[in-house]
Amino acid sequence: MAIFDELSEMDGVKFSIGGSGLNTASAARFLFDQNDYATDGVTYFGSIGADSRGELLEKHLKQSDLIPQLFKTNELGTGASAAIVVDGERTLCADIAASVKYP
Numbered sequence: 001m002a003i004f005d006e007l008s009e010m011d012g013v014k015f016s017i018g019g020s021g022l023n024t025a026s027a028a029r030f031l032f033d034q035n036d037y038a039t040d041g042v043t044y045f046g047s048i049g050a051d052s053r054g055e056l057l058e059k060h061l062k063q064s065d066l067i068p069q070l071f072k073t074n075e076l077g078t079g080a081s082a083a084i085v086v087d088g089e090r091t092l093c094a095d096i097a098a099s100v101k102y103p
Helices: 002-008 020-034 052-063 097-101
Strands: 042-049 066-073 080-086 089-095
Touching: 002 080, 020 042, 020 066, 042 052, 042 097, 052 066, 066 097
Parallel strands: 042 066
Antiparallel strands: 080 089
16 A cells, blocks of 8 residues: 555654554563463464565564464565544554465
8 A cells, every 4th residue: 555655754754563463472482481381472364565675574583482383475465454543633543564464
């Protein structure tokens, strides 16, 4: 979606990696680490595009001690979401993209 390219060029843009599933996995990883639970790790399952966003997500998962189990597709790009804030008012724009290809 063209809006993501346009927004990424604007001043004051902040990027973060997330989404409800990934945020939950990250929280579980944090809680396990803080409470000394015996675990082999937290695995994140998802679908990404064979693109730079997908590479960034996979790298982030590994650096966060999450175990990535990712389906990669050439058909669609990696999903993205934008929170647009103007004068304190917020709206969200999402493109689930490759997520629909998860087998």
